[in-house]
Amino acid sequence: MENPFNYTGIVRGNAFCNRQTEQTELLRFIKGSQNVLLYSHRRYGKSSLIYKIFNRLERQRPKIDTLYVELYGTLSEKDFVSAILASLNQIESKLEKLVKLVQSTLRTVKIGMSIDPITGSPGVSVSFDSGYNEAMLSNVLGLLGKISGKRKLMVVFDEFQEIAGYRQEGFEKRLRAIIQQHENISYFFCGSQRHILTEIFINKNRAFYKLAQSYPLAKIQTDQYVPWAQKLFLKTGSKIEAQLLEEIVARCENHPMYVQQFFFFLWEEKVRELSIDTVDEIERRILQSSQNEFLNLWDSLTLNQKKTLKLIILTGGREMFYANALQAVDLNAGSQVTRSLEKLVGDDIVLKNNDYKIQDVMFKKWMQAFLLK
Numbered sequence: 001m002e003n004p005f006n007y008t009g010i011v012r013g014n015a016f017c018n019r020q021t022e023q024t025e026l027l028r029f030i031k032g033s034q035n036v037l038l039y040s041h042r043r044y045g046k047s048s049l050i051y052k053i054f055n056r057l058e059r060q061r062p063k064i065d066t067l068y069v070e071l072y073g074t075l076s077e078k079d080f081v082s083a084i085l086a087s088l089n090q091i092e093s094k095l096e097k098l099v100k101l102v103q104s105t106l107r108t109v110k111i112g113m114s115i116d117p118i119t120g121s122p123g124v125s126v127s128f129d130s131g132y133n134e135a136m137l138s139n140v141l142g143l144l145g146k147i148s149g150k151r152k153l154m155v156v157f158d159e160f161q162e163i164a165g166y167r168q169e170g171f172e173k174r175l176r177a178i179i180q181q182h183e184n185i186s187y188f189f190c191g192s193q194r195h196i197l198t199e200i201f202i203n204k205n206r207a208f209y210k211l212a213q214s215y216p217l218a219k220i221q222t223d224q225y226v227p228w229a230q231k232l233f234l235k236t237g238s239k240i241e242a243q244l245l246e247e248i249v250a251r252c253e254n255h256p257m258y259v260q261q262f263f264f265f266l267w268e269e270k271v272r273e274l275s276i277d278t279v280d281e282i283e284r285r286i287l288q289s290s291q292n293e294f295l296n297l298w299d300s301l302t303l304n305q306k307k308t309l310k311l312i313i314l315t316g317g318r319e320m321f322y323a324n325a326l327q328a329v330d331l332n333a334g335s336q337v338t339r340s341l342e343k344l345v346g347d348d349i350v351l352k353n354n355d356y357k358i359q360d361v362m363f364k365k366w367m368q369a370f371l372l373k
C-alpha cells in the first residue's frame with residue numbers, strides 16, 4: 001500500500017483526520033448563506049477542510065455550487081477579478097458557455113483555455129483587452145449574484161489576507177457593498193495572518209467590520225489523531241502502540257502538517273520494532289529538511305528579535321522581564337524586548353496568551369538544536 005500520509009498539499013480521503021464538528025458547524029453556516037472568516041496559522045488545515053466541505057456539498061440535494069478562488073500572490077484589484085474569472089470554470093466547464101457568460105457582463109475581457117505549465121492541467125486564461133476599470137469588480141461579482149439566483153452558492157476566497165496589499169482606492173468598501181446584497185451566497189474568507197485578518201474584520205473603521213462570522217480553526221486533538229493513524233498503519237499489518245503515536249503528536253504540539261510529516265516518515269521506516277530512537281531520528285530529519293526555511297527566517301530577524309526568541313526559550317515565555325533573565329541573553333532594557341515582541345507577534349512568529357510561545361514548534365526545536373546549544 002502506498003504511503004497514505006501527505007504533508008505538502010491538500011489532504012483528502014484516508015489522509016484527512018476528523019474535523020467532524022467543524023464540518024457540521026460550517027455546513028450550517030453555508031446552508032444559512034452566512035459569511036465566514038476561517039482563520040488559523042499556516043498549515044493547520046483550512047484548505048483541506050474547505051475541499052472536504054466541497055466534497056460533502058456535492059452530495060447534498062438540493063445542490064449547492066462551490067467556487068474556490070485562490071488569492072495567493074494576487075497584488076491588485078485587477079488580479080482579484082482575474083482570479084474570480086479564472087475560477088468560473090468550476091461552475092461552467094464548457095468553454096463556449098463560459099465565454100458567453102463572462103461576455104454578457106464583461107465585454108472587453110477575453111477568456112481562453114490554458115494549460116498549467118507545472119501540473120499540466122487545463123485552466124482558464126484571462127486578459128483585459130482595453131485595460132482594467134473599477135466597474136469590472138461589480139460586474140464579476142454581479143455574475144456570481146446572477147449564478148446564485150438559480151441555486152445557492154458557496155464562494156471561498158483563500159489567502160484573503162492578500163487584499164491588505166492592494167492599493168486601489170475603496171476596494172474593501174466596494175467589495176462589501178456587493179457582497180452584502182448576495183442573500184443566496186455564503187462567502188468564506190480564509191487566511192493565515194491573524195493580525196491582518198482581524199484588522200480587516202474586527203476594526204470598526206474598516207468596511208468589513210462584522211461582515212462575517214469569525215471561525216478560528218484549532219489544531220487536531222490527540223484522541224482524534226491516535227485511532228486515525230493506528231487504523232492506517234494497521235492496513236499494512238503494523239500495529240503501533242498508542243503511546244508512541246501520542247509521543248509523536250505531543251512532540252509536534254498537535255500541529256497538523258508536522259504530525260503528517262512525522263507519520264509519513266514513520267511509514268517509510270518499515271521496521272518491525274518501532275522505538276523512541278526511531279522517533280528521535282525522524283525528528284532530526286524533519287529539522288534538517290526545514291533547515292533552509294528556518295535559516296531564512298532567522299536571518300530575516302533583527303539582533304534584538306533573535307535575543308528575544310532566545311529569552312522565550314530560556315524562560316518558557318514567563319517572567320521574561322527580570323534583570324537576570326535579560327542579562328542572560330545580553331539585553332539591557334525591557335523596552336527592547338517589548339518592541340521586539342510586538343513585531344514577532346505581529347508576524348505570527350510568537351503567540352501571546354498568558355505567556356509568550358514560539359508559534360512553530362519545529363522552528364523552536366531547530367533553534368534549540370542548532371543555535372542555542
Ligand SMILES: Nc1ncnc2c1ncn2[C@@H]1O[C@H](COP(=O)(O)OP(=O)(O)O)[C@@H](O)[C@H]1O
Pocket residue numbers: 006007008009010011015016017018019040041042043044045046047048049220256257258260261
Ligand atoms: N484534517 C486533517 N487531517 C490530517 N492532516 C491534516 C488535516 N488538515 C491538514 N492536515 C495537514 O496539514 C497540511 C496543511 O494543510 P492545508 O489544508 O494546506 O492547511 P492551510 O490551508 O491551513 O495552510 C496538510 O498537508 C496535511 O499534512
Ligand SMILES: [Mg+2]
Pocket residue numbers: 046047048158
Ligand atoms: Mg491553505
